[in-house]
Amino acid sequence: xxxxxxxxxxxxxLFRVFxxxxxxxxxxxxxxxxxxxxxxxxxxxxLPPSRHANLAALARYAAQRYARQIAFTCVVPNGMNGSLSxxxxxxxxxxxxxxxxxxxxxxPGTRVAIQMPNGLAYPIVAxxxxxxxxxxxxxxxxxxxxxxAHQFADSGAKVLVIVELFADKLAEVLxxxxxxxxxxxxxxxxxxxxxxxIVRAVQRWWDRSIAPIKHPHERFQAALAKGRxxxxxxxxxxxxxxxxxxxxxxxxxxxxxxxxxxxxxxxxHGNLLANIEQIRAMNGERIxxxxxxxxxxxxxxxxxxxxxxFLAFFDAxxxxxxxxxxxxxxxxxxxIENYPITWITGVNTLFNALLNEEWFAAYPxxxxxxxxxxxxxxxxxxxxxxxxxxxxxxxxxxxxxxTSPCVSFNPQMHRIVPDSIGLPVPGTDVRLVDxxxxxxxxxxxxxxxxxxxxxxxxxxxxxxxxxxAVKDGWLYTGDVAVMxxxxxxxxxxxxxxxxxxxxxxxxxxxxxEALARLPQILxxxxxGVPNAQSGEAVRAYVVRNPEVNGELSREQVIAHCRTxxxxxxxxxxxxxRDELPKTPIGKILRKDLKAEVKAEFAAAHAGAAAP
Numbered sequence: 001x002x003x004x005x006x007x008x009x010x011x012x013x014l015f016r017v018f019x020x021x022x023x024x025x026x027x028x029x030x031x032x033x034x035x036x037x038x039x040x041x042x043x044x045x046x047l048p049p050s051r052h053a054n055l056a057a058l059a060r061y062a063a064q065r066y067a068r069q070i071a072f073t074c075v076v077p078n079g080m081n082g083s084l085s086x087x088x089x090x091x092x093x094x095x096x097x098x099x100x101x102x103x104x105x106x107x108p109g110t111r112v113a114i115q116m117p118n119g120l121a122y123p124i125v126a127x128x129x130x131x132x133x134x135x136x137x138x139x140x141x142x143x144x145x146x147x148x149a150h151q152f153a154d155s156g157a158k159v160l161v162i163v164e165l166f167a168d169k170l171a172e173v174l175x176x177x178x179x180x181x182x183x184x185x186x187x188x189x190x191x192x193x194x195x196x197x198i199v200r201a202v203q204r205w206w207d208r209s210i211a212p213i214k215h216p217h218e219r220f221q222a223a224l225a226k227g228r229x230x231x232x233x234x235x236x237x238x239x240x241x242x243x244x245x246x247x248x249x250x251x252x253x254x255x256x257x258x259x260x261x262x263x264x265x266x267x268x269h270g271n272l273l274a275n276i277e278q279i280r281a282m283n284g285e286r287i288x289x290x291x292x293x294x295x296x297x298x299x300x301x302x303x304x305x306x307x308x309x310f311l312a313f314f315d316a317x318x319x320x321x322x323x324x325x326x327x328x329x330x331x332x333x334x335x336i337e338n339y340p341i342t343w344i345t346g347v348n349t350l351f352n353a354l355l356n357e358e359w360f361a362a363y364p365x366x367x368x369x370x371x372x373x374x375x376x377x378x379x380x381x382x383x384x385x386x387x388x389x390x391x392x393x394x395x396x397x398x399x400x401x402x403t404s405p406c407v408s409f410n411p412q413m414h415r416i417v418p419d420s421i422g423l424p425v426p427g428t429d430v431r432l433v434d435x436x437x438x439x440x441x442x443x444x445x446x447x448x449x450x451x452x453x454x455x456x457x458x459x460x461x462x463x464x465x466x467x468x469a470v471k472d473g474w475l476y477t478g479d480v481a482v483m484x485x486x487x488x489x490x491x492x493x494x495x496x497x498x499x500x501x502x503x504x505x506x507x508x509x510x511x512x513e514a515l516a517r518l519p520q521i522l523x524x525x526x527x528g529v530p531n532a533q534s535g536e537a538v539r540a541y542v543v544r545n546p547e548v549n550g551e552l553s554r555e556q557v558i559a560h561c562r563t564x565x566x567x568x569x570x571x572x573x574x575x576x577r578d579e580l581p582k583t584p585i586g587k588i589l590r591k592d593l594k595a596e597v598k599a600e601f602a603a604a605h606a607g608a609a610a611p
Contacts, residue, residue: 033424033429033487034483034485034486034487035423035424035486035487035488036487037486037487038415038423038486038487038488039411039423039426042284042411043281043282043284043411043426044281044426045426046426046427047274047277047278047281047425047426047427047453048277048281050246050270050273050274050276050277051277052273052315053244053245053246054130054241054244054245054246054248054250054269054273055127055130055250055269055272055273055311056127056130056131056133056238056240056241056244057241058273058276058311058314058315059089059090059093059127059130059131059314060090060238061315062086062314062315062317063086063087063089063090065086065290065317066086066290066317067085067086067087067090068085068086068087069085069086069290069317069319070083070084070085070086070319071084071085071086071088071089071123071314071319071320072084072089072120072123072319072320072322073319073320073321073322073339074118074119074120074187074188074190074191074322074324075321075322075323075334075335075338075339076187076188076199076324077325077330077331077333077334078334079334079338080188080191080195080198080199081191081195082120082188082189082190082191082192082195082196083120083190084120084123084124084190086317089123089124089127092124092128092224093123093124093125093127093128093131094128094131094227094231094237095128095224095225095227095228095230095231096124096125096127096128096129096131096132096223096224096227097128097129097131097132097227097237097240098132098226098227098228098230098231098235098237099128099223099224099226099227099230100112100128100129100132100134100159100227101132101133101235101240102226102227102230102235103223103226103227103230104159104181106132106134106158106159108132108133108134108240109133109134109135109249110134110135110158110159111134111135111136111137111155111156111157111158111159111252112125112129112134112135112136112137112157112158112159112160112161113137113138113139113151113152113155113157113159113160113161113179114126114129114136114137114138114139114160114161114162114301115139115140115141115143115148115160115161115162115163115166115301116141116161116162116163116185116301117141117163117187117299117324117325118296118297118299118300118305118322118323118324119163119185119186119187119189119322119324120189120190120191120322121161121163121185121186121189121190121220122300122301122310122322123300123310123314123320124224125161125185126300126306126310130241130244130250130269131237131238131240131241132237132240132241133240133241133243133244133248135249135250135251135252136250136251136252137151137152137155137157137251137252137254137264138251138252138253138254138300138301138302138303138306139151139152139254139301140299140301140584141162141163141165141166141301142166142584145169145172145173147262148169148173149172149173149176149177150262151254151262151264152173152176152177152178152179153176153177153178154262154264154460154461155252155254155264155460156178157177157178157179158178158179158180158181159179159180159181159182159183160179160181160182160183161183161184161185161220162182162183162184162185163184163185163186163187164184164185164186164210164213165186165187165210167182167184167211167213167215167217168211168213170182170213170215170217171214171215174215181218182215182216182217182218183217183218183219183220183223184213184217184218184219184220185219185220186200186220187199187324188200189220189221244269245269245270246268246269246270246273247268247269247270248268248269249266249267249268249457250267250268250269250271250272251267251272251306252264252265252266252267252460253265253267253303253306253401254401255401255402263459263460263462263465264459264460264461265401265402265456265459265460266456266457266458266459266460267303267404267456267457268456268457270453271404271453271454271455271456271457272307272311272404272454274404274427274452274453274454275307275403275404275405275406275425275454276307276311276312276315277426278406278425278426278427278428278454279307279308279312279406279409279425280312280315280316281425281426282406282409282411282412282422282423282425282426283370283409283411283412284411284412286369286370286412287312287313287316287318288316288342289316289317290316290317290318291317291318291342292313292316292317292318292319292342292343293318293319293321293339293340293341293342293343293367294309294313294318294319294320294321294341294342294343294344294345295321295323295332295335295336295339295341295343295344295345296309296310296320296321296322296323296345297323297326297332297344297345297346297350298326298345298346298347298350298375298585299584299585300322302584302585303399303401303404303405304345304374304375304399304405304585305345305585307404307405307406308345308372308374308405308406309345313343318343319339321335321339321341323335326350329350329353329354329357330357330359332354333357333359333360336360336365337359337363340365340367341365341367341368342367342368342369342370343368343369343370343371343372344365344368344370344371344372345371345372345373345374346371346372346373346586347373347374347375347376347585347586347587348373348375348376348377348378348379348382348586349376349523349582349586349587349588350586351371351373351378351382351383351386351394352379352382352516352522352523355382355385355386355389356522356545356547360389361389364389364390364391365390368390368391368392369392370392370395370412371386371390371392371393371394371395372394372395372396372397373394373395373396373397374396374397374398374399374405374406375585375586375587376587376588377491377509377512377513378394378396379512379513379516380418380419380513380516380517381513381516381517382394382516383396383418393416395409395410395411395412395416395422396410396420396421396422397409397410397421397422398421398422398479398489398491400475400477401456402455402456402469402475402477403450403452403454403455403456403475404454404455404456405454406425406454407421407424407425407428407430407448407450407452407454407477408421408422408423408424408425408428408430408489409421409422409423409425410422410423411423417484417488419490420484420488420489420490421481421489421490421491422488422489423487423488423489424450424452424487424489425452425454427452427453427454428450428451428452428454429450429451429452430448430449430450430483430489431446431448431449431450431474432444432445432446432447432448432449432481432482432483433446433447433449434446434447435447437471442483442484442485443482443483443484443485444482445480445481445482445492445505446480446481446482447476447477447478447479447480447481447495448477448479448480448481448489448491449474449475449476449477450474450475450477451473451474451475455470455475456475458470478494478495478496479491479492479493479494479495480492480493480494480495480498480507491509492507492509492510493507493508493509493510494590497527497590498528499526499527499528499536499537499538500528500535500536501528501531501534501535501536501537501538501568501569502533502534502535502568504568506528506538506568506569508525508526508527508590510565510569511526511538511540511561511565511569511571512524512525512526514560514561514564514565515540515542515557515560515561517560517564518552518556518557518560519545519548520544520545520548520550520552520556521542521543521544521545521552521557522543522544522545522546523542523543523580523588524540524541524542524543525540525541525580525588525590525593526538526539526540526541526571526590527539527541527590527593527594527597528594528597529573529597529601530601531572534568537572537573538569538570538571538572538573539571539572539573539574539575539597540557540561540571540573540574540575541575541577541580541593542557542574542575542576542577543576543577543578543579543580544576552576554573554574557571557574558570558571558574580593581593
């Protein structure tokens with residue numbers, strides 16, 4: 001058998017010859033999808049049909065195939081932990097489904113909100129909701145009462161499963177919603193008795209993070225007991241999901257609201273199942289059935305971790321190491337040291353933070369085979385440091401809440417291109433268009449639009465917003481990208497984050513990449529600010545790296561940028577901060593910084609206008 005890498009190179013060359021000559025019936029579709037030539041023999045050009053009728057069927061499949069293996073282990077910062085096998089997850093999620101349908105009398109399609117950090121209760125609730133033929137509404141546990149009330153009211157959720165740490169908000173929130181039933185769980189749910197008691201004692205008496213819950217509620221274990229009672233009476237849980245098809249709604253996944261009020265992307269069973277197949281197709285043999293151990297520091301309520309970490313690896317029999325609170329990053333130490341981690345998913349800030357930890361740099365996980373970055377641009381300096389420290393390459397991908405989330409990926413078993421989001425996943429078509437909707441020339445930047453089986457049905461109860469985002473079957477992402485001759489894509493920036501200096505386009509990602517190459521900088525974010533001469537000017541917000549000795553001045557930052565950037569791209573102002581605003585997954589919030597800039601210049605204008 002010839003060497004796989006040599007074979008792939010020959011195949012790619014032959015495919016391009018065939019494509020140009022239209023041999024063997026290749027039609028114009030291949031001319032518009034050059035990435036298919038890069039698939040080689042390791043990636044299927046056509047997306048295989050899903051192996052599961054719905055997500056409930058996926059749960060049953062995994063439980064039967066990997067019954068005795070550990071599915072989830074939750075690890076708190078001091079190393080205390082609890083685990084559940086695939087069989088236990090199946091039993092508990094069956095009981096929760098029976099509780100929803102028999103005790104609470106929920107109708108099919110009822111929305112059930114879940115508001116908790118990573119923990120052993122999460123997969124039980126999520127799978128139980130799908131087995132009950134209900135709809136999951138993922139909710140950030142750090143939301144303010146205003147944000148909670150909006151999402152619960154907008155989704156029409158009737159049930160809320162919430163971790164007790166945040167139940168103190170209920171009295172203010174629930175009167176503004178349609179929620180009728182509240183189930184309360186805890187971080188150490190399903191831990192052995194002694195560790196569970198210690199964790200709860202610390203929360204209740206030491207840091208006093210748990211307040212008495214005054215609103216009527218049911219404890220999670222009591223709910224499961226009622227469900228088990230229904231099962232003992234002969235209730236057949238599988239009957240609830242027998243009629244669920246790929247087009248049926250599975251989840252309302254709310255966007256971050258960067259373009260306005262937070263909206264619920266309607267993701268179907270078929271959307272999520274297709275994306276699981278696409279993720280598996282792009283990673284091939286790197287995902288080892290029943291043998292992988294993935295670190296899940298990203299929150300499961302976020303679409304990235306829900307699909308990639310939870311569903312894809314549950315389907316493959318992997319073990320998920322769940323981190324309830326990944327901040328500070330030292331909270332990951334015991335998990336990384338005590339378990340044979342083979343996969344890590346994260347955003348740029350997580351990888352950067354780990355590299356700046358002495359314990360990680362000195363003893364990176366020896367079992368690690370793969371790392372995946374998404375959510376925001378992976379900086380080249382971070383990727384190179386990671387490669388040197390761990391001996392593994394971070395494969396960057398790209399996705400959106402509206403695409404379940406994966407659109408493209410650097411294939412793990414093929415060619416990984418630095419500074420690229422990789423190739424579109426099988427079954428997905430991607431184009432780059434100008435403001436008029438016309439395709440741009442190769443190598444030119446354009447808005448990335450996508451269509452495929454993972455693209456949402458639309459926004460929940462917002463046909464106007466859906467019409468703006470989805471046109472003729474294409475989802476307009478708002479991201480600006482370029483494509484090379486081989487079909488690899490590179491994100492230039494968010495269309496709305498573009499800074500225009502004297503008529504020239506400046507993409508913040510490019511400037512942030514340059515800033516990241518200065519060792520004294522831990523994190524940086526770039527936005528535009530009003531400027532009388534150039535219309536806009538570039539401003540950099542910078543966090544100093546405490547691990548690097550020496551002062552860092554504005555002049556040093558600007559001088560460094562001048563060695564890497566054209567003059568109009570160089571920051572004209574530098575603001576030092578102790579930290580930058582971030583989302584729960586660690587994505588830097590430029591919109592918050594832009595809001596600060598807007599308020600700053602509005603105040604300055606008002607002051608100048610005052611007599």
